[in-house]
Amino acid sequence: MLFKVEMKVNIPHDMPVDVAAGIKALEKAYAQELQRQGKWRHLWRVAGSYANVSIFDVADNAELQELISGLPLFPYMDISVAPLCRHPSSIHADDR
Numbered sequence: 001m002l003f004k005v006e007m008k009v010n011i012p013h014d015m016p017v018d019v020a021a022g023i024k025a026l027e028k029a030y031a032q033e034l035q036r037q038g039k040w041r042h043l044w045r046v047a048g049s050y051a052n053v054s055i056f057d058v059a060d061n062a063e064l065q066e067l068i069s070g071l072p073l074f075p076y077m078d079i080s081v082a083p084l085c086r087h088p089s090s091i092h093a094d095d096r
């Protein structure tokens with residue numbers, strides 16, 4: 001199942017820089033591993049903001065919840081999710 005996931009990062013201003021850097025490094029490793037597994041299909045920065053638009057390809061809602069709640073930045077993000085389905089005009093056979 002495909003989901004559009006929008007994440008906006010709100011790191012508290014009083015978080016020490018080294019603590020924030022550590023969480024961001026963990027987040028990067030976590031995100032890159034999910035991309036290698038094919039579960040995090042697209043990861044785009046929203047220009048001009050500390051936010052991203054992502055496409056996840058997971059088995060079901062429960063797996064999406066598990067992966068998203070495991071994000072090291074999860075406590076510091078506003079997240080919105082939308083389920084996707086194939087567009088009838090899409091020419092891409094791998095769209096599901």
Ligand SMILES: O=C(O)C[C@H]1C=CC(=O)O1
Binds near residue numbers: 007027052
């Ligand atoms: O930077 C972000 O958009 C937040 C998060 C998503 C992937 C990652 O490495 O960090």
